[in-house]
Amino acid sequence: MKAIKILSACLLLLPFVSCTQKANDKGDAVTEKKIETLLSKMTLEEKLGQMNQVSSYGNIEDMSGLIRKGEVGSVLNEVDPVRINALQRVAMEESRLGIPLLMARDVVHGFKTIFPIPLGQAASFDPQVVEDGARVAAIEASSVGIRWTFAPMIDVARDPRWGRIAEGCGEDTYLTSVMGAAMIKGFQGDSLSNPTSIAACPKHFVGYGAAEGGRDYNSTYIPERRLRNVYLPPFEAAAKAGAATFMTSFNDNDGIPSTGNKFILKDVLRGEWGFDGMVVTDWASASEMISHGFAADPKEAAMKAVNAGVDMEMVSYTFVKELPALIKEGKVKEATINEAVRSILRVKYRLGLFDNSYVGEKKAEILYAPAHLAAAKQAAIESAILLKNDNEVLPLQSSVKTVAVVGPMANAPYEQLGTWAFDGEKSQSVTPLNAIKDLVGDKVQVIYEPGLTYSRDKNKEGVVKAAASAARADVILAFVGEEAILSGEAHSLADLNLQGAQTELIRALAKTGKPVVMIVMAGRPLTIGEEAEFSSAVLYAFHPGTMGGPALADLLWGKSVPSGKTPVTFPKMVGQVPIYYAHNNTGRPATRNEVLLDDIAVEAGQTSLGCTSFYLDAGFDPLYPFGYGLSYTTFKYSNVKLSSASLKKEDILTVTFDLENTGKYEGTEVAQLYVQDKVGSVTRPVKELKRFARVTLKPGEKKNVSFELPISELAFWNIDRMKTVELGDFALWVAPDSQTGEEMFFKVTD
Numbered sequence: 001m002k003a004i005k006i007l008s009a010c011l012l013l014l015p016f017v018s019c020t021q022k023a024n025d026k027g028d029a030v031t032e033k034k035i036e037t038l039l040s041k042m043t044l045e046e047k048l049g050q051m052n053q054v055s056s057y058g059n060i061e062d063m064s065g066l067i068r069k070g071e072v073g074s075v076l077n078e079v080d081p082v083r084i085n086a087l088q089r090v091a092m093e094e095s096r097l098g099i100p101l102l103m104a105r106d107v108v109h110g111f112k113t114i115f116p117i118p119l120g121q122a123a124s125f126d127p128q129v130v131e132d133g134a135r136v137a138a139i140e141a142s143s144v145g146i147r148w149t150f151a152p153m154i155d156v157a158r159d160p161r162w163g164r165i166a167e168g169c170g171e172d173t174y175l176t177s178v179m180g181a182a183m184i185k186g187f188q189g190d191s192l193s194n195p196t197s198i199a200a201c202p203k204h205f206v207g208y209g210a211a212e213g214g215r216d217y218n219s220t221y222i223p224e225r226r227l228r229n230v231y232l233p234p235f236e237a238a239a240k241a242g243a244a245t246f247m248t249s250f251n252d253n254d255g256i257p258s259t260g261n262k263f264i265l266k267d268v269l270r271g272e273w274g275f276d277g278m279v280v281t282d283w284a285s286a287s288e289m290i291s292h293g294f295a296a297d298p299k300e301a302a303m304k305a306v307n308a309g310v311d312m313e314m315v316s317y318t319f320v321k322e323l324p325a326l327i328k329e330g331k332v333k334e335a336t337i338n339e340a341v342r343s344i345l346r347v348k349y350r351l352g353l354f355d356n357s358y359v360g361e362k363k364a365e366i367l368y369a370p371a372h373l374a375a376a377k378q379a380a381i382e383s384a385i386l387l388k389n390d391n392e393v394l395p396l397q398s399s400v401k402t403v404a405v406v407g408p409m410a411n412a413p414y415e416q417l418g419t420w421a422f423d424g425e426k427s428q429s430v431t432p433l434n435a436i437k438d439l440v441g442d443k444v445q446v447i448y449e450p451g452l453t454y455s456r457d458k459n460k461e462g463v464v465k466a467a468a469s470a471a472r473a474d475v476i477l478a479f480v481g482e483e484a485i486l487s488g489e490a491h492s493l494a495d496l497n498l499q500g501a502q503t504e505l506i507r508a509l510a511k512t513g514k515p516v517v518m519i520v521m522a523g524r525p526l527t528i529g530e531e532a533e534f535s536s537a538v539l540y541a542f543h544p545g546t547m548g549g550p551a552l553a554d555l556l557w558g559k560s561v562p563s564g565k566t567p568v569t570f571p572k573m574v575g576q577v578p579i580y581y582a583h584n585n586t587g588r589p590a591t592r593n594e595v596l597l598d599d600i601a602v603e604a605g606q607t608s609l610g611c612t613s614f615y616l617d618a619g620f621d622p623l624y625p626f627g628y629g630l631s632y633t634t635f636k637y638s639n640v641k642l643s644s645a646s647l648k649k650e651d652i653l654t655v656t657f658d659l660e661n662t663g664k665y666e667g668t669e670v671a672q673l674y675v676q677d678k679v680g681s682v683t684r685p686v687k688e689l690k691r692f693a694r695v696t697l698k699p700g701e702k703k704n705v706s707f708e709l710p711i712s713e714l715a716f717w718n719i720d721r722m723k724t725v726e727l728g729d730f731a732l733w734v735a736p737d738s739q740t741g742e743e744m745f746f747k748v749t750d
């Protein structure tokens, strides 16, 4: 038996010195000197120009005027290397001071080679696969001259109605922290100055994922304790990982829009975390403070944003237009402007843009390189979650001679890319249908009858036709889900059931009596309880990206074994939302002996059902809990041991356990460590994920695995508004998901 140490996640906890910053320490004094020299030569207009980001428009000449005058610091949404060089040439050679432009783009889950949506990547619980994906994205994007991405999106999101849940890592603070840091490492590489590195921009700072009712852009009401315990840690981890920039969020929290929130932008980000990079607004979020009713006009909006700590404004031009007067009137200090410009120039120097301003114009072979496609396929394999597998219908065996491929997502090259795939081309997508045909050759007959042409299609005739064709197959593979446009920004839904006639399709397929394998491609957890009942197996693939097809074909035929786990709780019905595992306990937790809707007697007495916290109709549980996912093989956890049952604050707890593959296939299990602080000065979550590890085992193989958890990581923001570990009793679970595992105990003492 081998011992595996799970240390990588601990790296997040190192004192506040990022890898990138460390590498830059020596150069920093030199850089700071360069910044001061340049700053001293800049006019106010040139300084404000650096604080201005424009979205690419028109022809080069249209944009050149402003750039020549030094009135633009950054351009977003330009992806043509020839145009990028042309614009850069104007900045470098025709503007007075020759300050390079910072070219930006939303490279969220791949540039050309599209990886699974971030929520899917989070399901892999594999920081390495996530880092690799971001590295590929950086290599491809930088090859056309993009040096700044607006990613990772690390908004903790506990409401699947919110379309943007697709862009983040789900509901958990720790998982989001680990994955966000991995993406930053991938984007920024070993050093920002490497021409293949792109500056990361963790977003949206902060609390956007808690948008009320899951409606996009909505207000949030997050008290400071929850902000510090749940929503801020991923951003703190991002700052520690050396993220070069941060983006503000659209939401107002308790009445203060993030773009005008000094507490968040100055006190926390710069004051507490020591961040010295650049803060950009979200798209027009400075001027949107007017709609919020937080600023009367563009002038007040500019004043509030800059005084709160914003450095660069994305596209709403209030800074360039309004700041000259505000400075004259003393409402904004020139020192504030200088600080903002320093931050911007610092990022440009760190990226090496002054020395390496241009990009090679003919590097097409980098895009969709075979290694990139292989990495995207691996990510899609690891992102898929096996939610059900009755009678071991999967993996498909050689006895399966005919398969029916059905459903609107089976051959939808655009839809499988998901949201925020601006530059990915559907012509490069390999769909499940094509990949299956490729994989099985002439050994298996493939009947293709989509039934529905797109996910919202309500055409019942197609359903009947598909069911009739599918009845001839040994196994039915039903690819359902939601089109890419149904998730992402401004694409919230109040109904999380499968759209169109997809439920009818699954019902009709089940009626054939043939085993139905439902494969779901979606941007969020959908309420698929009924369809799952009708299916023998369910594989949840999210939007799997360019190589989704080959990944799914491999999984279906057992060339790969599913290992994904839910990064977010799947509700049974939308009325359960918000539903997440790390909730606080009520004074009346459900006993599970309560009476549910169908068993309530007529004229039942008010107190006869059990006065506890549950839904009469939805009961106690979600459809699938956080951290859940099956494999083709089975795993047995045993022999869980703690290094000590009593520890001090400065100790490290080592938890060891045996993990055994008790099934027939080699497989990977994501083992999880949860902890509960039993009694706190404020109520604490019933469980919190603290560590996880992917462990690969051959059939019959057993390994001894160990988690190391510094007790300092049990700290939280307590009743005294201090982050501290409180002494007392803790419960601990080593488990395959957030709902199982044997409860163990330890103490933290003086």
Ligand code: BGC
Residues within 6 Å of the ligand: 106, 150, 203, 282, 283, 489
């Ligand atoms: C989104 C950001 C994005 C920006 C630039 C905004 O609408 O909220 O996430 O980075 O646009 O495209």
